[in-house]
Amino acid sequence: MTGILLAPFAFITRFLWQTVFLALAQVWANKMRSMLTALGIIIGVWAVISVMSGLNGMRGFVLTEFEKFGAKKMWVWGRVPDDKRATMSWSDVKLSVYEANLLLQRAPSIDSLTPVTSNSWPVTAEKKRLPSVRVQGIWPQWHEIEDRQVLFGRPFSRIDDDERRQVCLINDQGIEELGLDTDPTGEYILISGRRFLIVGVVETKDASNFGGGQARTELLIPFATLKMMNPYTWTNFTIQMTSPDVSEDAQAEIRFILRKHRGLEPEDKDTFNMFILQDEIKQFNAVAGVIGAIAFGVVVISLVVGGIGIMNIMLVSVSERTREIGLRKAMGAKPPIVLFQFLVEAVVLCVIGGLVGLVLAIGTVAILANIPSLSALENTEISKFAVALAIGFSALVGVVFGMGPAIKAARLNPIDALRHE
Amino acid sequence: MSTTQPQNPKPPIIQIRRLKKYYKVGDETVRALDGVDLDIHENEFVAIMGASGSGKSTLMNILGCLDKPTSGAYVLNNKPTHKLGMSQLARVRNEEIGFIFQTFELLNRASALRNVMLPMLYSRANIFNAKKRAKKALQQVSLTDRVHHRPNQLSGGQRQRVAIARALVNDPSILLADEPTGNLDSKTTVEIIQLFKELHAQGQTIIVVTHEEDVAGHAKRIVRLRDGRMISDHPTESDPIHNDWVDRMAKGQGSQAQVTKAEHKLNSDADQQHQQALIEETKTKPRKRLFGSSKKPPQNTPQSINEIESEIKS
Numbered sequence: 001m002t003g004i005l006l007a008p009f010a011f012i013t014r015f016l017w018q019t020v021f022l023a024l025a026q027v028w029a030n031k032m033r034s035m036l037t038a039l040g041i042i043i044g045v046w047a048v049i050s051v052m053s054g055l056n057g058m059r060g061f062v063l064t065e066f067e068k069f070g071a072k073k074m075w076v077w078g079r080v081p082d083d084k085r086a087t088m089s090w091s092d093v094k095l096s097v098y099e100a101n102l103l104l105q106r107a108p109s110i111d112s113l114t115p116v117t118s119n120s121w122p123v124t125a126e127k128k129r130l131p132s133v134r135v136q137g138i139w140p141q142w143h144e145i146e147d148r149q150v151l152f153g154r155p156f157s158r159i160d161d162d163e164r165r166q167v168c169l170i171n172d173q174g175i176e177e178l179g180l181d182t183d184p185t186g187e188y189i190l191i192s193g194r195r196f197l198i199v200g201v202v203e204t205k206d207a208s209n210f211g212g213g214q215a216r217t218e219l220l221i222p223f224a225t226l227k228m229m230n231p232y233t234w235t236n237f238t239i240q241m242t243s244p245d246v247s248e249d250a251q252a253e254i255r256f257i258l259r260k261h262r263g264l265e266p267e268d269k270d271t272f273n274m275f276i277l278q279d280e281i282k283q284f285n286a287v288a289g290v291i292g293a294i295a296f297g298v299v300v301i302s303l304v305v306g307g308i309g310i311m312n313i314m315l316v317s318v319s320e321r322t323r324e325i326g327l328r329k330a331m332g333a334k335p336p337i338v339l340f341q342f343l344v345e346a347v348v349l350c351v352i353g354g355l356v357g358l359v360l361a362i363g364t365v366a367i368l369a370n371i372p373s374l375s376a377l378e379n380t381e382i383s384k385f386a387v388a389l390a391i392g393f394s395a396l397v398g399v400v401f402g403m404g405p406a407i408k409a410a411r412l413n414p415i416d417a418l419r420h421e
Numbered sequence: 422m423s424t425t426q427p428q429n430p431k432p433p434i435i436q437i438r439r440l441k442k443y444y445k446v447g448d449e450t451v452r453a454l455d456g457v458d459l460d461i462h463e464n465e466f467v468a469i470m471g472a473s474g475s476g477k478s479t480l481m482n483i484l485g486c487l488d489k490p491t492s493g494a495y496v497l498n499n500k501p502t503h504k505l506g507m508s509q510l511a512r513v514r515n516e517e518i519g520f521i522f523q524t525f526e527l528l529n530r531a532s533a534l535r536n537v538m539l540p541m542l543y544s545r546a547n548i549f550n551a552k553k554r555a556k557k558a559l560q561q562v563s564l565t566d567r568v569h570h571r572p573n574q575l576s577g578g579q580r581q582r583v584a585i586a587r588a589l590v591n592d593p594s595i596l597l598a599d600e601p602t603g604n605l606d607s608k609t610t611v612e613i614i615q616l617f618k619e620l621h622a623q624g625q626t627i628i629v630v631t632h633e634e635d636v637a638g639h640a641k642r643i644v645r646l647r648d649g650r651m652i653s654d655h656p657t658e659s660d661p662i663h664n665d666w667v668d669r670m671a672k673g674q675g676s677q678a679q680v681t682k683a684e685h686k687l688n689s690d691a692d693q694q695h696q697q698a699l700i701e702e703t704k705t706k707p708r709k710r711l712f713g714s715s716k717k718p719p720q721n722t723p724q725s726i727n728e729i730e731s732e733i734k735s
Binding site: 007008010011014015018025026029323324326327328329330331332333334335337414415418 | 482485487488507508511512514515516520522526528530539540542543544545548549587
């Protein structure tokens, strides 16, 4: 009883097994020929996986660099439009704290914001004096936006800014250069002759390759304190959006709010400028996409060429084995079964080629990832998508280019086939 | 037909009525088979003979369901094969017919066992005991010690025995052998014929297509074809041509190829009849038109099929 129920499955399973086994035997019997035939597929798959993995590795590298910079961040600064150079000065377009508060209140895409300004002053500590140190004025939100917390002491608070307190944060490089203790909180230094209390040590973040690399001395003081010391410094905003996806909304909101506040007419150009990493990522992705598409095209062409090779050898195989086909038909093989047999053979040939190509590609990628001068490729790894695509593609090539010869075999008249010399 | 067969008590396994097979070669219609009627019963051992061009290959192809007749009926084991499509015919070939070829047609890459298992690959029956059946079939042809040998490791006689085992493995209703000893020396020929005789004794229906009188002599019945028609159908012991041939061989005269008196007479009679039939046919038919052939190949129309079927039933 179970035999009757299982028979159809057993029939199909046995047939599949036999066909695949037969195809493998056929490939093995003609090793050299099969190898040469599959060469097109091997090279195609090798190329597709290597190129896609390399491209993916490079993309990953660049994107992590961007991430270090901050995908949610954007920058705004004042700018004199080209056509207003004669009538406007840079101080007319400088961003103000009022505008910062305005943006924070009215732009829903903005999560937080800090104005940033800087000035270089001489700094004197107990043991050393540095003639020119870049001092940055910030709001407390800076910690969150730049993701830099304090290691010792405390971060800035709102009150530091409101009361224009003379407090500062310092980083490791600064501690070293000024010859301070490892934990210098509570000590005083002189910035431009004013006495500042060191309230905390801010962590040094792994600088991205875009940022200029080398860590340097950093001194941070409240924004308002710096403006008090020098009201003429340049100001820009560092903004954190609610998510990387709202970059366009954020840009539109900022543009609308600032233009309205500055009373610009529709025909006037913006008196400010914005930089969003998201745009750069998009541009990079577009370039990577184009390179990917070109590589894809090349690979498709090489797989088509490989497929023609497969078709050629399958035609040879069909005419070589005409008598066998005749025999199988005489023994009761129906045309679809003969068709399937040759199709499976072509697919097996292609998939074997694909697997060989995959092995070569794994080797290639391993080599690429270990070339010291190609640091952008150091995280390259075989992407599962590329593997699936390449194997799928080679199987598809087998089906497409094996179909013709298989149909030819299936259509053979058994009488003529058996008489064939 | 010069004589009719005595009534065979066993049920007929093959019933052929007015079987015609016409080929178009250029403008001409070649009548490979021109109205053959033939009954073969269970457990018969029949030899089909004829010179080349007599239509015996065509008849064998149709008997083997490799080809379809232009018109007429061929019922094999109650299956009206003239009505079946190619894919159903493939199934009939698988289940009802065991083929034995002159050139063995074994797969060189596969062992004897795998070769014998080949027909079972295309059938839904015997899935779970294919290997056992194949071994049993090899045992039937006494090749149990060569099961895992490849064809190129076997002698000609052994190869043909593997082929016979392959033909037997699906329990076919007929064994169809096309010049089974054509590629064998006389000693192995005897072996193979002996094997056929054993199988016949076990109840197998065997049809051998050959042009060798001594092979045909081992069959129980000889059917002779000439120009697509049956010219004689006798039990072997009463076949005049065969008896002539036996006589001559006994006396040590002449070669096999030489035409015997009886055969000459039979052939000329048949040719005269054929001519007569052709003349009558042209008389009754309208004259040939200027353009296009007036002789259209006959077709299996529903009427003709019904007519033949009622004839078979009665």
